[in-house]
Amino acid sequence: MNAGKAIFVGNIKGGVGKSTLAVYLTDYLRQRYQRRSVMLLDTDPQGTSFEMLQPHSRADDIKFLPIGDRYDGVSMTTLDGILRRMLAQDDAVTIVDTGAGKLGNVWQMAMLCSTVLVPTSMSWTDLRPTIDFIKELDDRKEDYGVVNPHVIVVPNRTSPSQKNFGQLAEALEEVNAIMAPPISDLSVARSHSREFNGIASVAGTRFSEEIERLGEFIIDYVISGELDRIYQSA
Numbered sequence: 330m331n332a333g334k335a336i337f338v339g340n341i342k343g344g345v346g347k348s349t350l351a352v353y354l355t356d357y358l359r360q361r362y363q364r365r366s367v368m369l370l371d372t373d374p375q376g377t378s379f380e381m382l383q384p385h386s387r388a389d390d391i392k393f394l395p396i397g398d399r400y401d402g403v404s405m406t407t408l409d410g411i412l413r414r415m416l417a418q419d420d421a422v423t424i425v426d427t428g429a430g431k432l433g434n435v436w437q438m439a440m441l442c443s444t445v446l447v448p449t450s451m452s453w454t455d456l457r458p459t460i461d462f463i464k465e466l467d468d469r470k471e472d473y474g475v476v477n478p479h480v481i482v483v484p485n486r487t488s489p490s491q492k493n494f495g496q497l498a499e500a501l502e503e504v505n506a507i508m509a510p511p512i513s514d515l516s517v518a519r520s521h522s523r524e525f526n527g528i529a530s531v532a533g534t535r536f537s538e539e540i541e542r543l544g545e546f547i548i549d550y551v552i553s554g555e556l557d558r559i560y561q562s563a
């Protein structure tokens with residue numbers, strides 16, 4: 330099993346909050362683990378998360394490696410090398426942000442990762458493609474006879490008053506995935522996308538609390554190796 334952990338943030342559906350969650354989660358884990366290396370790899374040619382987090386990162390803790398629809402051997406080889414090096418490194422955590430769309434050129438990266446984090450809203454226009462996306466991952470894992478990456482769905486932009494996630498839980502019964510604590514639709518998450526100032530700048534808000542709760546969930550299940558243990562003994 331790998332010593333380091335890599336979390337691939339992906340969904341075939343665009344605009345579901347991949348980059349937002351990738352940057353806040355990276356920043357949260359960096360504050361939480363001051364001595365660990367927490368790397369952000371942005372593979373989306375739009376470079377959203379790189380642009381947000383780069384001013385707040387050390388040069389060796391963030392990389393922009395755009396992977397477009399056309400095969401780019403150089404980016405792919407660099408990305409593969411960094412990911413494998415990080416995975417071999419004890420305690421290292423890597424977050425990979427990706428563009429929307431079919432896994433295409435990046436699916437090999439997804440298969441290398443410990444976990445795929447899949448944000449989705451609760452609307453069926455997002456949920457249907459999300460379930461199909463997870464099915465595709467399930468099929469690949471079955472083809473290869475592997476249990477990684479584990480899939481974690483993050484309900485994002487949920488109504489702040491929503492308490493019941495039974496409908497999502499039911500939809501997830503068709504696939505191999507677990508559900509993370511939700512992130513509400515909150516203006517502070519939106520307004521900070523352009524002028525991102527890190528998790529500290531939203532301290533005391535509900536959004537900050539929810540990111541913390543999600544971060545702790547990731548620590549408990551992914552970084553601690555709990556999901557690996559559960560799936561190994563299954």
Ligand SMILES: Nc1ncnc2c1ncn2[C@@H]1O[C@H](COP(=O)(O)OP(=O)(O)OP(=O)(O)O)[C@@H](O)[C@H]1O
Nearest residue numbers: 343344345346347348349429513514515518519522
């Ligand atoms: N919890 C939230 N509350 C409010 N707004 C949010 C939340 N999460 C994301 N957003 C907003 O939704 C929009 C899309 O988010 P984001 O760019 O993170 O999605 P994405 O999945 O990375 O999109 P793309 O597929 O284009 O890469 C952004 O304007 C972002 O600020």
Ligand SMILES: [Mg+2]
Nearest residue numbers: 347348373377
């Ligand atoms: Mg994005």
